[in-house]
Amino acid sequence: MESMSMVKRLIYTSSPSVVFDGVHGIFNADESMPYPDKFNDSYSETKADAEKLVMRANGREGLLTCCIRPSSIFGPGDKLMVPSLVAAARAGKSKYIIGDGNNYYDFTYVENVAYGHVCAEKTLSSEDGAKIAAGKTYFITNMEPIKFWEFMSLILEGLGYERPSVKIPVSVMMPVAHVVEWTYQKFAKYGMKVPQLTPSRIRLLSCNRTFSCSRAKEQLGYEPLVSLKDGVKRTVESYSHLQAQNHRSISKASIFLGNGNLAKTVLWEDAKQTVTVLLLLAVIYYHLFTCGYTFITAMAKLLSLTALFLFIHGMLPSNLFGHKVEKLEASNFHITQAQAHHIANSISSNWNSLVSALRSLCRGNDWLLFLKVSLSLLVVSILSSMSSQAAFKIGTALVFTGFKAYEKWEDSIDSMVGDACTILLHFGSAKESSS
Template sequence: MSAQERWCVVIGGRGFAARHLVEMLLHHDMYSVRIADLAPSIKLDSYEEKGILGDALHKGRAQYVSTDLCDKSQVFEVCHGAEVVFHMAAPDSSIDNYQVHQPVNVQGTVNIIEACVEHKVKRLIYTSSPSVVFDGVNGIYNGDESLPYSAKHNDSYSATKADGEALVLKSNGVNGLLTCCIRPSSIFGPGDKLLVPSIVHAARTGKAKFIIGDGKNMYDFTYVENVAHAHICAERALAAGEDVAKKASGEAYFITNMEPIKFWEFASLILTGLGYNRPRYRVPVRVVMPMAHMMAGIYTAFAQYGMKAPHFTPSRVRLLSCNRTFNCTKANDRLGYSPIVPLKEGISRTIDSFSHLRAELNRREGPSKASIYLGRGRVADILLWRSKKQTLATLLVLFVFYLNFIAPCYTIITALCKLLSWEAIFLFIHGRSPKKLLKYTVEKIPESRFHMSEDWSHKAALAMASYWNSTINDLKSLCCGNDWNLFLKMVIYLVAVRFLASTSPRGLFLKAIPLAFVGFSLYEMYEEEIDSLFQYSFSFVSKVNSENLQKLSPIKVGKSE
């Protein structure tokens, strides 16, 4: 039979790795390819329109079928007449939500198995994940397929993938169906929408400066063409003679580039290739994990209100700090798999494909909000660590100030008098000193520095009037009782003022200074997450208060007839 008369189905065929498999199947002219995915119609990228896929769709060697895996009738229809089914569909692995993954990874897999059995499909290859044996705590070094499923998985994606894999392996031999499972490790390459974009996003938001853990954890990455090649190797092994097929079927296989590398070295190669700096500062996992748990908790609370899944989660922290390397000997022996694209070449191709994400093309447009709040001047440069020399010099001055005026626990009047005395002594000595001292020029402070100009006084008065009018308008709005966001901001402001008023100068100094030098910098790094947190918090409170007001509103009683 010719390829035109033999059909295979790639379920989830518009996914990252699946697109490469579709093109590889068409390139080898093995089968006509039925592409099944959730979208109502297929939208080709420009390179696909001019490439082998566009040509195959035009000539009928490929066809697209909109398919919802949760709809059994649609799954049965798309599998009808197929000789081979590649099940590569899965939701975004970065979303840790069981309700998102279970319908596709488990129930959808059940529907596919039943369709294959009903229509006497010969071979089913399931794309699984190495995470099915990863518990998120204990690293894996050179792990093989003898590792059992984890008793407690790192996230919902891993747990449901394990359930789906077990179902596929159990169905091997039913009504002549041969099955196997492919476990590709950390896929990357052109078209990647998760790994490389997340690394670049971290660099653009300032988070890629930090290495989570000791930076020595080893990883196995897999170039996307090698993943597609592994699926074809699996299909060919299951289609081979009885002895080969019997040995290959009913098994799971780890797939990697067979070139383990330190995770942070891989990330550094991607970043430097795109013009960003390498991560330099090591942060212990025990320091980062509480923040990740907090972000995960916030997402759990506000996901129903449309909050996007955070990039920073406990499962992601564990993945970034543990060893994850796997042995491909079994895949090599039984499937004949070996990588066709070396790691170095794969990284080079990937960097070339993401040229639109290069550093010089993706600078932050305009100053950050933290910089705007700090006035965009020298204060912003110091508190945001733009100039390390200025920042360190300022910290030294503040330390001296603390030792002389704050630590002795003077009263405010005493501290001010001492400060003014030191300033007077300094100005007197500075004024009496010669213009040149030991070959150094002493710049004199002009008298104009001590005078308040009329223009400056006018601007200060206008600013005070503006603040006063703004406060009055806010009070009027509060009296109406409709602006809950303003009410919450006012409460937070008053709590902050109360805290400052009740704190001793020494305690205030020790808390405020570290907070200023760390807080603004953290806000600049996690601006998106922090803003979304406040946004959804205000939205949630406003919605709750609106519902309460509706319940308390008087009930209108209609007139009796």
């Protein structure tokens, strides 16, 4: 406690997320906004807990405290937002907008955040200021609310990447995010990486989150030192090594295949690995398909082998010849009521999307959708008429040649598909106007 008494002023860096419940958007909120009954995520909840501790410590043994809530910090040296944006852009994932794209955000340049702390410390160091600011919280922003996706676009375009343009409804993304989160919870202990697509992340990307700095301005004397425009410019300039022209182009085929081992195998980037996989597929073909089984029979045999593997794996001791054997626990296959609810929501969402597509088909005004459905049904009919043996051979050949061909003639194929879609859209528009 003696060391505690030596600290006279404590400014805690909190977060505006302490007042965000993940459901309701926040527009120009001030510090009177209470903590929510339920937080959006663990980060927000622990930040709120820390705030309460800091507030309770105010006045003890001469300690003066206050909390700063900087909103969405950005700037040079950031190891999260900009690198993540660039990684998404290079993987072809930055073109998507979650929601309608009209949600506003308050971003704060890092130098302004530091200045907010300086203002708080100076205020607490004076007797009159301490009476005003001690034990309080303060939102700190650039005081320039901007559409979230517009800000992301400024960063991406500044680095030479395309701005997001394809809008995906939250109702479509949320069920998928719940499934991804559930999968991570089950398989994290086996080395699964933390997913970017989570329900809390979807809510953050699609809601309004703007905050008033009136209290900080009046009581701390805070004013942003760096404008949002200059902050974006400085940030972009500090990441010159992440510019698009400094990055080797990755084919769309590789991106579609995950840009990992699967892509290397299918696109023949690692010839040895590709040959090994082809030999393995040949073994599977020999054991499962040479007798001309139907697809269902072949899958039944494959599931039988899987069951046998799981049975033998379960019999193995936890330590085999000095090597630890990771056991699959039964709980990994259990589904809680909440998880079942999320999965049901996902299924219902997909069903509603299907119904919406059928309605559009019934109106007879979406030729592009009609083409997609027709081609899909054609593929299904062809596959269903084949034996599993033929489907396996043709599928393997198409995978290991089709993706490679697309990678080689990507621009030409994209141009042909684009022209075909344009013709269909024009044809559909002409038909609609004539009717």
